[in-house]
Amino acid sequence: MTLKDRYISYIRNIRRYSVRTVDIYDDVLRNFLLHAHGGENVSDSDLLMSLNHSEIRSYEAARLEEGLSARTVCLHLSALSSFCRYLVKEGHLKSNPVKLVAKPRQSKRLPEFYRKEAMNEYFERTSYVLDPGELDFFIRNHDTRSGKEMYEDRLRRLIISMLYSLGLRRAELIGLCIGDVDFGRNIVKVLGKGNKMREIPLIPSLCDEILLYLKAVETMCGGERSLKEPLLVTYRVERLYPAYVDRAVKKGLKDFEGMTGRKSPHVLRHSLATGLMNEDVNINSIKELLGHSSLAATQVYTHGTIAKLKSNYEQAHPRAKNGGKHGD
Secondary structure, three states, X not given: OOHHHHHHHHHHHHOOOOHHHHHHHHHHHHHHHHXXXXXXXXXXXXXXXXXXXXXXXXXXXXXXXXXXXXXXXXXXHHHHHHHHHHHHHOOOOOOOHHHHOOOOOOOOOOOOOOOHHHHHHHHHHOHHHHOHHHHHHHHHHOOOHHHHHHHHHHHHHHHHHHHHHHOOOHHHHHHOEHHHEEOOOOEEEEEOHHHOEEEEEOOHHHHHHHHHHHHHXXXXXXXXXXXXXXXXXXXXXXXXXXXXXXXXXXXXXXXXXXXXXXXXXXXXXXXXXXXXXXXXXXXXXXXXXXXXXXHHHHHHHHHHHHHHHXXXXXXXXXXXXXXXXXXX
């Protein structure tokens, strides 16, 4: 097994990176080999020789010339840096050469989010899926086309509810098993990035929604499922996959006027974080809820509080109200 293959196996099986991250890092390493050697079938010694400042800088410049954004090129450099750190740890490199390469400057992007009023409207307009009568109808008609549509409506709403109410990443939502939900303590156990486990409180209405959903799945399966089986499943009782979750969010939010911009799982996560920040929730508590490894990742959500502070300042400060022309 090559050093590259060992590294990919390491981040997939030991570090437990998401499937998407593993695919991105693997693709970056393939592109680097193509740039440095013209192909992927390279010996480990040749690979190590090419991991130097000038070759990595050349790779960075080539990506920028191709038209890739500064943000994407920085992602490529991060992947290469992660690989080099692994090689240093394993004793194949003395130092990380990516540290010597200056990253292209990125324009700051504020996280997109949906306002609380828009989310409240969504939950009010889709509350019909929580009607016990709907569940009774589904039990009688689960194997019909209308039963399938009803199930997918219920699942779509639950996907959006959990992403927004719990601030989950898409991979975290997909990875949940039935046993991860503790209805006695009203918490859900989430395995996040870096194989880190965290507990997130469940509000009563979300607990009820999950219980109703599980009853619907049991109807389709013909019996109770084990705690190790996936919490959320397709109509064919298979674990969800990324594209399914993306489509569910887009379809669920498409007809709501307040849902501007992208409609994605991550925007729902951003929406919760921004809403909590605007309610003056302690930033360290938000960090723990979201599963961030550092406070810097959470601080991007202060954009809302800064805007609110500026508005309050302009309304209340004696000089701000009149443009600073006078002191009274």
